[in-house]
Amino acid sequence: MAEKIKNSQVFLNPFSKDNPVIVQVLGICSVLAVTAKLAPAMVMGISVIAVLAFSNVIISLLRNTIPTNIRIIVQLVVVAGLVVIVSQLLKAYAYAVSVQLSVFIGLIITNCILMGRLEAFALGNKPWPAFLDGVGNGIGYAVILVIVAFFRELLGSGTLFGYQVVPDSFYEAGYVNNGMMILPPMALIVVACIIWAHRAINKDLQEN
Amino acid sequence: MENLNLFIRSIFIDNMIFAYFLGMCSYLAVSKNVKTALGLGVAVTFMLVITLPINYLLENYVLKAGALSWLGEEYAAVDLSFLSLIMFIAVIASMTQLVEMAVEKYAPALYSSLGIFLPLIAVNCAILGGSLFMQQREFASVWTSVCAGAGWGIGWLLAIVALAAIRERISTYSKVPRPLRGIGITFIITALMGIAFMSFLGIKI
Numbered sequence: 001m002a003e004k005i006k007n008s009q010v011f012l013n014p015f016s017k018d019n020p021v022i023v024q025v026l027g028i029c030s031v032l033a034v035t036a037k038l039a040p041a042m043v044m045g046i047s048v049i050a051v052l053a054f055s056n057v058i059i060s061l062l063r064n065t066i067p068t069n070i071r072i073i074v075q076l077v078v079v080a081g082l083v084v085i086v087s088q089l090l091k092a093y094a095y096a097v098s099v100q101l102s103v104f105i106g107l108i109i110t111n112c113i114l115m116g117r118l119e120a121f122a123l124g125n126k127p128w129p130a131f132l133d134g135v136g137n138g139i140g141y142a143v144i145l146v147i148v149a150f151f152r153e154l155l156g157s158g159t160l161f162g163y164q165v166v167p168d169s170f171y172e173a174g175y176v177n178n179g180m181m182i183l184p185p186m187a188l189i190v191v192a193c194i195i196w197a198h199r200a201i202n203k204d205l206q207e208n
Numbered sequence: 209m210e211n212l213n214l215f216i217r218s219i220f221i222d223n224m225i226f227a228y229f230l231g232m233c234s235y236l237a238v239s240k241n242v243k244t245a246l247g248l249g250v251a252v253t254f255m256l257v258i259t260l261p262i263n264y265l266l267e268n269y270v271l272k273a274g275a276l277s278w279l280g281e282e283y284a285a286v287d288l289s290f291l292s293l294i295m296f297i298a299v300i301a302s303m304t305q306l307v308e309m310a311v312e313k314y315a316p317a318l319y320s321s322l323g324i325f326l327p328l329i330a331v332n333c334a335i336l337g338g339s340l341f342m343q344q345r346e347f348a349s350v351w352t353s354v355c356a357g358a359g360w361g362i363g364w365l366l367a368i369v370a371l372a373a374i375r376e377r378i379s380t381y382s383k384v385p386r387p388l389r390g391i392g393i394t395f396i397i398t399a400l401m402g403i404a405f406m407s408f409l410g411i412k413i
Contacts, residue, residue, distance in 0.1 A: 025233065025236055026233055028229075028236060069305075070305070072301055072304075072330055072331075073305065076331075077297070077298060080293050080294040083293060084291075088290065107333050107340070110332065110333040110337075183402075185226075188399035188402065192388070192393075192395035195387070195391060196387050196392055197387075198387075206387055
């Protein structure tokens with residue numbers, strides 16, 4: 001089945017029609033936890049793109065040698081190895097961000113996007129399409145992460161990347177930051193609004 | 209007494225779903241009806257209670273800095289903590305597979321109702337998250353980790369059963385805008401439940 005899909009589609013579908021977060025509903029945990037500010041959201045997005053692309057390639061190279069009944073363990077160990085590399089790199093070069101992300105870098109291992117793509121794609125495809133699929137899904141995930149973080153930081157703290165965006169005259173006129181947006185539940189509502197807008201445009205995704 | 213406090217705190221105040229938002233994927237995907245939600249909740253609780261003490265022992269007698277000193281003087285300086293992620297996930301994945309085999313052999317009735325969820329649990333972030341929190345907070349004893357595991361598991365179970373019950377009703381009684389149906393409205397329900405659960409945050413026990 002997968003053979004018929006073109007490489008370009010493998011790469012582009014996850015951006016909108018087959019988006020891992022809002023259509024396949026994978027990897028929600030980290031979307032909620034790391035999106036209060038833009039900077040950690042970007043770092044998280046890039047880390048996931050890297051881990052997803054490389055683990056997809058590795059599993060795809062190994063796909064004919066892995067026995068079926070222990071494949072989950074093999075997949076998890078490959079992913080865990082890559083995540084350890086990412087987390088050590090972050091600790092070395094971006095310590096402040098890695099403290100902010102705390103356990104969530106470790107939780108990339110159990111990010112369902114990874115297992116979902118490994119099971120659904122990498123196990124049955126050649127390395128190059130698997131790489132494209134990994135990068136595409138990673139970007140699809142990162143885009144949602146950045147959109148959610150943009151709204152939460154702008155409305156919640158009045159800043160973007162830590163710089164104040166809302167002018168002082170607004171505050172003098174009585175504008176107040178919405179503290180609710182900092183709380184994790186609001187991330188769910190923002191994602192729900194994105195889903196709403198997305199499905200209003202793509203009518204074939206609506207459920208009855 | 210302290211462990212009892214921790215147990216209750218893990219259920220309500222430190223609730224895996226509403227306070228940390230861990231294990232959301234299966235929470236959203238498997239909450240269409242109460243019966244399967246209950247099955248998954250029981251399985252998650254079970255795995256948390258088993259894997260947390262095992263990972264606790266691993267952390268304290270193998271991985272932590274100086275943890276290997278029981279092997280002899282020359283091992284006292286060994287620090288394997290960078291391996292903890294791989295070790296934890298390996299324990300969780302292999303326990304999942306072991307439990308699956310054991311349940312299949314000795315309790316076929318339970319297996320047929322839980323069976324499909326067991327493999328899913330290896331990638332449930334609530335389980336790995338539990339172990340990582342255990343490491344971060346430096347629990348005092350094995351019993352502490354058992355109590356925390358049970359509490360987190362039961363909290364997760366309560367949350368998923370509650371959501372499943374609401375979703376069962378909402379499909380028959382309310383008119384949801386078409387694009388929001390299914391996953392969209394589920395996000396909003398979860399957000400509202402999360403805000404409600406925040407009222408537990410101020411309680412000190």
